[in-house]
Amino acid sequence: MSTKPATNGHVTPTAILHRTPWRPPTAVSAEGMYITLDDGRTVIDGVGGAAVSCIGNGHPEVKKALKEQVDKMSYVYNMQLSNQPAEELAKFLVESGNGAFELCGFVSGGSEAMEGVVKLARQYYYETGQLKRTNFIARQLSFHGNTLGTLSLAHHPTRRAPYEDILTHSCFHHVSPAYAVRFQKKGETEEEYVERLRKELEDKFEELGPDTVIGFVAETVVGATTGVVPAPKGYFPAMKSVCEKYGALFILDEVMSGMGRMGTLHAWESFGDGAAPDIQAVAKGLGGGETPRYAAIGAILMSKKVADGVRDTSGFWKHGHTYQANPLSCAASLAVQKVIVSENLLENCRTQGAYLSSLLRARLQSPNSLAAPFTFDIRGGGGFWGIEFDFTGPQAASVDFKGKSFAMLVQAKCLDKGLVAMGLTGGADVSGSKGDHMILAPAYNVTKEQVGTIADLFVESVEDVLKAHST
Numbered sequence: 329m330s331t332k333p334a335t336n337g338h339v340t341p342t343a344i345l346h347r348t349p350w351r352p353p354t355a356v357s358a359e360g361m362y363i364t365l366d367d368g369r370t371v372i373d374g375v376g377g378a379a380v381s382c383i384g385n386g387h388p389e390v391k392k393a394l395k396e397q398v399d400k401m402s403y404v405y406n407m408q409l410s411n412q413p414a415e416e417l418a419k420f421l422v423e424s425g426n427g428a429f430e431l432c433g434f435v436s437g438g439s440e441a442m443e444g445v446v447k448l449a450r451q452y453y454y455e456t457g458q459l460k461r462t463n464f465i466a467r468q469l470s471f472h473g474n475t476l477g478t479l480s481l482a483h484h485p486t487r488r489a490p491y492e493d494i495l496t497h498s499c500f501h502h503v504s505p506a507y508a509v510r511f512q513k514k515g516e517t518e519e520e521y522v523e524r525l526r527k528e529l530e531d532k533f534e535e536l537g538p539d540t541v542i543g544f545v546a547e548t549v550v551g552a553t554t555g556v557v558p559a560p561k562g563y564f565p566a567m568k569s570v571c572e573k574y575g576a577l578f579i580l581d582e583v584m585s586g587m588g589r590m591g592t593l594h595a596w597e598s599f600g601d602g603a604a605p606d607i608q609a610v611a612k613g614l615g616g617g618e619t620p621r622y623a624a625i626g627a628i629l630m631s632k633k634v635a636d637g638v639r640d641t642s643g644f645w646k647h648g649h650t651y652q653a654n655p656l657s658c659a660a661s662l663a664v665q666k667v668i669v670s671e672n673l674l675e676n677c678r679t680q681g682a683y684l685s686s687l688l689r690a691r692l693q694s695p696n697s698l699a700a701p702f703t704f705d706i707r708g709g710g711g712f713w714g715i716e717f718d719f720t721g722p723q724a725a726s727v728d729f730k731g732k733s734f735a736m737l738v739q740a741k742c743l744d745k746g747l748v749a750m751g752l753t754g755g756a757d758v759s760g761s762k763g764d765h766m767i768l769a770p771a772y773n774v775t776k777e778q779v780g781t782i783a784d785l786f787v788e789s790v791e792d793v794l795k796a797h798s799t
């Protein structure tokens with residue numbers, strides 16, 4: 329037991345090995361976008377946990393669907409029996425791709441989804457007799473999950489560091505991120521930048537042997553490593569063209585950016601220039617965090633090409649977990665998806681997201697704003713926004729964070745003031761050692777007034793931290 333007090337001062341002992349160097353306060357209840365803590369305070373969730381909660385907590389339709397499903401049937405094992413909510417959710421997901429997808433498989437979260445993607449992609453070539461294909465090409469400054477397989481696939485040095493020596497290196501290779509504000513060269517046009525990245529991928533195929541490559545894997549909009557970074561225009565079609573040229577698969581990780589988060593159900597529809605993947609992972613917004621206890625969920629969507637490759641040979645997915653496709657997860661997830669449609673929430677997500685970004689830009693980047701000299705970039709779309717700060721400019725000497733990370737100080741200050749926001753570090757260079765960014769990702773049903781509150785609390789927190797650390 330640890331009696332280290334939580335950051336809100338509460339001292340109930342904890343037997344949890346927490347994921348943060350500090351002890352987080354305990355949440356006791358939640359409704360909509362508001363979460364009540366054990367000290368009685370209520371905070372507003374400006375980031376949906378980790379871009380998970382897309383219709384807030386406790387939506388009546390989802391509660392009803394869950395209760396009905398509990399009364400009907402809570403569990404069957406998918407190697408013995410399928411179930412109606414899983415069949416219905418799979419149909420919804422396949423149809424949502426407008427022809428891009430043929431079949432779907434379920435898992436219990438994002439890392440499992442990406443593990444499943446890696447295995448399905450290999451299974452496809454195994455079944456179709458292309459046994460030499462063992463290499464994946466992913467990107468630096470990416471995140472695909474916290475299992476050993478997905479840490480090997482992705483590349484963020486500080487996240488990998490403790491495990492580097494037990495990761496798989498032989499099958500996982502990396503090319504540059506598509507992160508224009510940091511890595512596009514001076515004088516290079518967007519087209520030239522995309523062409524440089526396309527060529528780098530093609531060179532990597534050549535280096536590995538094009539007939540050894542299983543696929544290229546990328547987050548459609550990068551989430552946790554670099555903080556909501558959409559790719560430059562034309563990037564995904566260019567990368568897909570390389571995969572097609574060499575008979576490899578084009579694979580997208582939409583665990584964070586998918587299921588409506590970017591204002592379209594699939595992020596590639598809007599932020600990938602329509603480049604549909606051969607395989608895609610979804611998770612967070614799929615269950616919407618409505619299903620905390622029984623119903624963590626993720627899914628893998630595959631094109632007809634991949635489905636046929638497997639269907640025409642063994643005919644089944646050589647992969648699985650005990651809780652995948654369980655009726656409660658699927659019933660809750662289906663209810664979340666129905667609410668998004670019936671309440672027209674993708675439109676609200678786009679509208680309120682645009683409003684949030686306009687408030688942030690006006691308050692953080694206007695010439696007389698305190699934060700302007702340090703606000704490097706505000707980017708994103710739909711309900712997913714990243715704010716990147718930089719302390720290398722001429723005014724950097726005017727603040728001193730005494731070795732602490734600005735983003736984490738802002739995250740803590742936000743929570744003090746009643747806002748849940750996400751701070752992240754190490755996204756500004758490929759060594760993962762520099763950079764401060766924050767993510768805001770409110771639920772799709774956020775109101776204009778709530779957006780105003782989120783922006784107010786966020787900007788005040790940024791300014792408070794700057795003032796408290798001015799030299």
Ligand SMILES: Cc1ncc(COP(=O)(O)O)c(C=O)c1O
Nearest residue numbers: 437438439471472473551583584
């Ligand atoms: C792009 C991406 N892939 C995979 C994952 C892993 O998902 P999970 O935390 O549900 O295992 C995440 C989580 O943040 C993610 O952002």
